Amino acid sequence: MNAAAQAPVNADRAADGVPTLTYRNVVKRFDSLTVLNGVSMEVRHKEVVCLIGPSGSGKSTLLRCTNGLELIDEGEVVFDGKPLPRDWNGMRRMRRRMGMVFQNFELFPHKTALGNIAIGPMSVLGTSRERAETHARALLEKVGLADKSASYPFQLSGGQQQRVAIARALAMEPEVMLFDEPTSALDPETIGEVLNVMKQLAEEGMTMVVVTHEMSFAHRVADWIVVMDRGAIIEQGPPRQIFQAPTVERTRSFLSHLGWSG
């Protein structure tokens, strides 16, 4: 492991930063393929961390290991001071405290926008329909879709669907939001509306982990950038450093392939 992959201690990060998520030597294998090969990093309270890197570098897997959609093989993930359970049922209880937004939205097609947002609190927390729907309306308003509460997913554009999906995750009042390439399946003209909602969330102090290829978003919104390649972290630091003065050759070549020129 090179020096850049060590647990971060950096003056650029918020001095009062309490860790929300700490990854220690996380290893994940699919059969003989090692997808995460000893990943260590930290996500601090109210911080936006962007995971960038080429396809297949393990970014999405790291995110999915965070909320237990994949179970890790070695190492540990500490969430809010306690190591995450390693079994399915234990992770189930942790998932309600983390929101997740998927690349393909994965809204429930048989429910309206309102129904999609209310179903989590109703079925998982036992919230009454009335309270869940009142909260859902407020969340739709927050993501700018107050007039779409009765619409079904197929009646919404991609950007609108993803904003509903963000509201659905927020309905559980999560302590951290996980975004898995939230704009990769969107038409270019609707990417902005989703990124704006995410930016607004970041400004409100939501702790966020974002897997993204949107370098301008990462540059403007992230507090910390983690660059991954082949299942390992090759470099991490504040956006200024990563985008303007990357120290690792592979980071430079990755950014140049994206046409990023600072």
Next chain:
Amino acid sequence: MNFDWSVVWRNADALLEGVELTVLLAITTMAISIPGGIVFALMRLSNVRVLSAASAAFVELFRNLPLILVVYTAYYVMPVATGLNLSPLTTGIVALSLNVSAYNGETFRAGIASIREGQTEAAYALGMGRWQTMKEIVLPQAIRRVLPVLASTWVSLFKDTSLVSVISVGELAYTSMRIRAQTFRVLEMLTAMAAIYWLLGYPQAKLVDWINRRYGVKE
């Protein structure tokens, strides 16, 4: 050739009773076989080997036996084997339900399998458990998706109820055949039977099309 269509009108009451019993058989069988099919599908997809194997064995047995054989076996063998003494009508419902539940089991299994993994993951990510996810997210979509298949199963079932006439259940086919035997008006009774089955079946098929348009899930 002389036709005497009055035989149909003279026996209208008996035929109507036959129709009522046919409808009762079909509705009761479907009412049992939809939950039955869902149970067999969930058993088949479960991680518990015994449940999965039991469901597979049931489905493969009853899907691959001629229905008329199941009807006869239920009538002649079931009372001896189980000590249950059921009326011909109940026996007929049991036989039909075994067959249709097996078909519905496969239908629902295919429907559940067609719902993509991401839907399940989205539900898990909210903190739902496996059963909640199945009940709230997967099954409602799967059922809507297999509506056309359930509809054609229903239309088949409606006609297949005629097979329980072999154990003297007085439904439409049995009643028609009885009148034919008593009056020797073969062509008239076969024509009447065909007309009644078709007139009952066609609107059902149309109704099902409408249900499918109205409740099918769009993505």
